[in-house]
Amino acid sequence: MITTESTPEVAAQVRPPAGSRRTPAAHGERPLRLIVVTTVVAMILALVVWPIVAALLGSLHDWNPLNGTYRWVGTANYRRLFADPVFWTSSVNTVVFMAGAIIGRVVLGMALAYAIHSPLTRAKTLHRTLLYLPTVTPLVAVAYVWRLMYNPQFGAVNSILGLDVNWLYDSRFALAAVMVMTIWKDFGFGVILYLAGLYALPADVLEAAQVDGAGSWARFRRVIWPMLRPTTLFVVVTSMIGYLQAFVQVFVLTDGGPGDATSLISYLIYQQAFVKYDFGYASAAAFVLFLGTAALTVVSFRVQNGPLRGKGQ
Amino acid sequence: MRRTISSICLNLGLLAVSAVTIFPFMWMLSSSFKSADEIAAVDQHLLPHLWTLANYRSIQEHFDVLRLFANSLLLSVVITAIAVYTSLLGGYVFGKYRFRGRGALFSVILATMMIPWAVVLIPRYTMFTAAGLQDSYASIVIPAAISSFGIFLMRQSMDTVPDEILEAARIDGASELYIFHRIVAPLSVNAVSALAIFQFLWVWEDYLWPYLMLTTPSKQVLAVGLTTFSGQYSTDYGGLFAATTMSIIPVVIVYVIFQKRFVAGAASAAVKG
Numbered sequence: 174m175i176t177t178e179s180t181p182e183v184a185a186q187v188r189p190p191a192g193s194r195r196t197p198a199a200h201g202e203r204p205l206r207l208i209v210v211t212t213v214v215a216m217i218l219a220l221v222v223w224p225i226v227a228a229l230l231g232s233l234h235d236w237n238p239l240n241g242t243y244r245w246v247g248t249a250n251y252r253r254l255f256a257d258p259v260f261w262t263s264s265v266n267t268v269v270f271m272a273g274a275i276i277g278r279v280v281l282g283m284a285l286a287y288a289i290h291s292p293l294t295r296a297k298t299l300h301r302t303l304l305y306l307p308t309v310t311p312l313v314a315v316a317y318v319w320r321l322m323y324n325p326q327f328g329a330v331n332s333i334l335g336l337d338v339n340w341l342y343d344s345r346f347a348l349a350a351v352m353v354m355t356i357w358k359d360f361g362f363g364v365i366l367y368l369a370g371l372y373a374l375p376a377d378v379l380e381a382a383q384v385d386g387a388g389s390w391a392r393f394r395r396v397i398w399p400m401l402r403p404t405t406l407f408v409v410v411t412s413m414i415g416y417l418q419a420f421v422q423v424f425v426l427t428d429g430g431p432g433d434a435t436s437l438i439s440y441l442i443y444q445q446a447f448v449k450y451d452f453g454y455a456s457a458a459a460f461v462l463f464l465g466t467a468a469l470t471v472v473s474f475r476v477q478n479g480p481l482r483g484k485g486q
Numbered sequence: 487m488r489r490t491i492s493s494i495c496l497n498l499g500l501l502a503v504s505a506v507t508i509f510p511f512m513w514m515l516s517s518s519f520k521s522a523d524e525i526a527a528v529d530q531h532l533l534p535h536l537w538t539l540a541n542y543r544s545i546q547e548h549f550d551v552l553r554l555f556a557n558s559l560l561l562s563v564v565i566t567a568i569a570v571y572t573s574l575l576g577g578y579v580f581g582k583y584r585f586r587g588r589g590a591l592f593s594v595i596l597a598t599m600m601i602p603w604a605v606v607l608i609p610r611y612t613m614f615t616a617a618g619l620q621d622s623y624a625s626i627v628i629p630a631a632i633s634s635f636g637i638f639l640m641r642q643s644m645d646t647v648p649d650e651i652l653e654a655a656r657i658d659g660a661s662e663l664y665i666f667h668r669i670v671a672p673l674s675v676n677a678v679s680a681l682a683i684f685q686f687l688w689v690w691e692d693y694l695w696p697y698l699m700l701t702t703p704s705k706q707v708l709a710v711g712l713t714t715f716s717g718q719y720s721t722d723y724g725g726l727f728a729a730t731t732m733s734i735i736p737v738v739i740v741y742v743i744f745q746k747r748f749v750a751g752a753a754s755a756a757v758k759g
Contacts, residue, residue, distance in 0.1 A: 201662035202583060209579040210591065212572075216632045220610065221598045227609035238612060288500050293493040302745045303504040306511070309741045309748055311691030313709040314733040317716065317726060318514045327723070329513050332530045357507070362752060369753035418602045421693055425713065442604040447698065452608050459604040466602055 225463075228456045236453035250457035260458065263436045270352055270437060271416040277356035278412055279405060282363020287393065289364070290371045301368065305361035312358065316425035319354040323426070341427050344434040351426055351435050355419065363408050370404035371397070402477070410473045417466050438462050511734070518542070518727035525723050541728035548719065551729055553704055554711040559736075561623065561707060562689040565630045570682050572632050577640020577677075578670050582652065592641070598634045603694075611698055625699040630689065636681050639755055643677030644670075680751025683744055687737060708733045 232251070235244045254260050285304060289297050307315060322329045323340040331337060340350040374397070382396045420439040423429055429436035429444065436444075438458065446455035513532065517525055518541055520534040545551045580592050610629065619625040647670055655665045671678070690709070697710045706714070715729055741748060 205662045206579055206583050206585060209575055213576060213595065213632060217594060217598060220629055221601060221606060224606035224609035225601065228605050231608065285503060288496055291496060293496050294500060295497055300500050300504050301749065303508050305749065306741065307507060309687055310734050310737055311709060313691060313693050313712055314730050317712060317730045318510045321723065321726065322510060322513065327526055327530060365749050365752045414600055418604060439604050446608050456608055459602065462602050463605045466600060470600055
């Protein structure tokens with residue numbers, strides 16, 4: 174079979190006549206391609222590219238849709254933003270919230286996936302189904318469930334812990350309460366991805382480590398964790414992009430309060446835009462968020478492809 | 487012996503975590519059948535002493551929850567159908583056709599997934615308002631009609647459609663649309679159902695955009711209805727439990743039936759990424 178490839182007569186028979194391979198494209202492929210590509214390009218231009226340009230322009234204007242103001246102010250909105258203590262509080266809150274939620278998702282996701290993956294575990298499908306359930310339920314609705322759970326009078330959290338804490342109205346606990354709810358909602362996604370990663374690992378590598386006498390912690394630390402790096406990167410990057418934009422849980426649970434204790438950047442943008450109708454200022458904040466997201470994404474991929482790559486393998 | 491002990495610990499630990507995970511659902515469901523007195527009681531029990539449907543009856547009287555439920559269902563089904571179809575078509579064209587600029591354009595589609603909603607929200611709002619689309623379902627359907635994530639997911643799944651079958655069909659003179667509907671679509675049924683389930687959920691839970699665009703209360707979706715209900719009847723906790731249950735239960739049922747596809751869909755987006 175290998176030699177027939179090089180025989181000229183056979184090759185001539187196998188290879189279609191010049192140009193025929195692409196001829197079917199002439200009747201049908203091109204119009205369909207044209208329609209699809211044009212529609213996609215038009216939608217991206219209208220719903221993404223133009224809005225980004227409009228947001229950038231808007232951020233340089235005093236822009237209020239209620240009284241029709243649209244007046245050039247240069248960088249005034251940005252200067253105001255960087256001088257605004259609420260912006261800085263919201264930025265710090267966003268970073269803390271993001272870090273906590275991502276750590277929760279990675280740690281719980283990996284630990285539970287590792288536990289489900291273990292040959293000693295029974296009822297794997299049941300656990301997988303239950304642990305992923307919060308992830309697929311509507312965020313607005315489960316945020317309400319948690320608001321009721323945190324209720325100081327009758328909420329389940331206080332009844333179970335035997336505490337008397339007003340979780341959402343105490344500035345010491347409010348952000349943590351929002352984070353706990355978010356971790357509960359989202360860790361299932363980590364479980365599913367790490368499980369997929371674990372099942373994709375080559376079995377012989379794990380066996381070799383076991384035969385070499387590596388204990389389960391050493392096996393995890395030296396073999397599994399490094400080999401799951403791509404999964405971790407995916408979880409971290411998608412979570413970063415998601416949590417930088419987190420909004421609904423704050424809207425439902427705390428309205429950014431008490432004070433600004435749980436205000437996140439996206440919540441600040443929403444407030445400035447659709448409560449105060451200061452579109453210019455909100456656009457400036459949105460643009461800063463955009464640049465932050467882009468920078469973090471680029472840095473994550475640099476880290477993956479940079480000097481740290483392959484460490485421990 | 488050591489193996490037995492670690493097995494018991496592992497299984498008990500997992501059971502505990504799973505129980506904690508579903509506890510909020512159980513609590514919500516059981517509380518929705520409690521009377522107002524029992525909800526506010528100092529002495530709390532998981533199950534109601536007296537099961538009552540009063541909460542469900544009162545939310546339907548105070549605010550037409552079934553109407554909002556139907557609105558959400560209609561929008562979710564229509565948008566899911568449109569978005570899945572366009573995603574499959576986009577995935578086919580980007581996965582199976584070779585043309586100039588394909589790679590660059592696909593990168594742009596991927597990049598749009600990283601744009602924060604907050605950036606595009608204000609210009610979209612002014613655009614749709616200026617176009618007179620406020621308070622119309624078109625404003626909800628149009629931005630969701632083409633999904634970057636959907637095109638990405640469907641292009642990933644095009645590997646399962648062999649080029650040879652497409653070539654054979656073309657040589658037999660089949661039109662591109664015939665090939666797409668009769669060959670590509672049936673072979674993509676797994677990816678289609680995974681995307682359909684996620685897309686349905688996203689529309690069902692979408693909150694901010696319908697909140698901004700729909701002004702007539704009876705046209706509103708259930709997710710937004712929950713927040714307005716909570717604002718107007720802030721002490722009707724029983725009603726809130728019942729309304730929340732109604733907005734979660736359909737999704738839970740769909741999930742439990744199709745959980746394998748949910749899981750496959752979530753994993754397939756990442757593994758081949």
